Amino acid sequence: MLPTRTTAAAFCRMIKIEHSIFALPWAWAGAVLAAGGMPPLPPLLMLTIAMTGVRSFAMGINRIADLPFDRENPRTCERALVTGEISLPQAWLFCGVSALVFIGACACLNTLCLSLALPALIVTAVYSLLKRLTPYCHYWLGASLGLAPLAGWLSVNPASLGLAPLLLFCAVTLWVGAFDIYYAFQDLDFDTAFGLHSLPADKGPEAALTIAGFSHVLTSLFLLLFGLAARLSLIWYAFWLGISLLLLVEHRIMRTRDLSRVNMAFFTLNGIVSPLVLLGIILGLVF
Structure with missing residues (x-):
């Protein structure tokens, strides 16, 4: 049966x-x-x-793995898998199709991308289990997203891998790890009660905020080193300064521990960072 518009919207959610x-x-x-x-x-x-x-696959696997907890968590109890808007077989089928789309696209790129497709799927799927094992699961998520600039580079130039995309990998890993720590504050009490691991739950709010803030400092440092390695023009450093200030604002917002502002810190500000990086790189290369 073809998915209805309502079902398609549920998958997007x-x-x-x-x-x-x-x-x-x-x-x-x-x-x-x-x-x-x-x-x-x-x-x-x-x-x-x-x-x-690959992102659709990873999110689908995460929803399936978290289903027992999502049923109990007031923040997630309205998710489509919990309410039955999407069935478990449909979710598994969605993950399978997403994985095949990813592998097919990698095959169309080059042989190296195809050979790395399965390891990439495994890396992105493992995150869903790590919150049961370690409070540092945030950085595995960060590394999963950090593969994006490496994938972009290899899609165009599979013959060699420069220093610049490796520095971007480090920046993205720390950037995502930090804002995922902030996001985890929403489930602090739930994670503690159900034995799930996160830095706020395991190390306490103050230590988690300190680790996240330090991660953002390192993010800024790696973006600075990246600009030097990529030999970008001075315009990149104006973008770098703006991005660093955004990260500072995000940290100051989260210092208040006002969960009503998590969406601003998590989505609004971080949603600006990655497009700014892309624009800064383009302008830094062109000018």
Whole structure:
């Protein structure tokens, strides 16, 4: 049976499609760096499809793995898998199709991307289990998204991997790890009660805020080093300063521990960071 418009909308909500803004610009940035400007359209299109596929797969797996907890958590009890708007077999089918789309797009890119497709799927799926094992699961999520600029680079230039995308990997890992710590504050009491691990639950709010703040400092440092490695023009450093200030604002918002402002810190501010990085890279290369 073909999915109805309502079911399609439920799947979009399940994978939080609006959060694609966190990953896609980093992948495009890697492609732009490898090409030294505008990359060819075919690999750019396949890269976009691949990123959409792997992110959809990872989010679907996460929803399936978290289903027992989502049923009990007041914040997540209205999710489509919990309410039955999407059935468990439908969710597994969605994950399977997303994985095939990802692998197919990688095959259209080059042999190296295809050979790395299965490891990438495993890396993104493992995060869903780590919150049961370690409070540092935030940084595994960060590393999963950190693969985006590396994927972008390899989609255009599989022959070699430069220092610049590796520095972006480090920046993204720490950036995502920090804002995922902030996001975890919403479930602090629930995670503690159900034995799930996060830095706020395991180390306490103050220690978690300190670790997240330090991660953002390192993010800024890696973005600065990235600009030097990529030999970007001075315009990049204006963007770097603006991004660093945004990270500072985010940290100051979270210092209040006002959960009503988590959405501003998590989505609004971080949704600005990745497009700014992409634009800064493009302008830094062009001028």
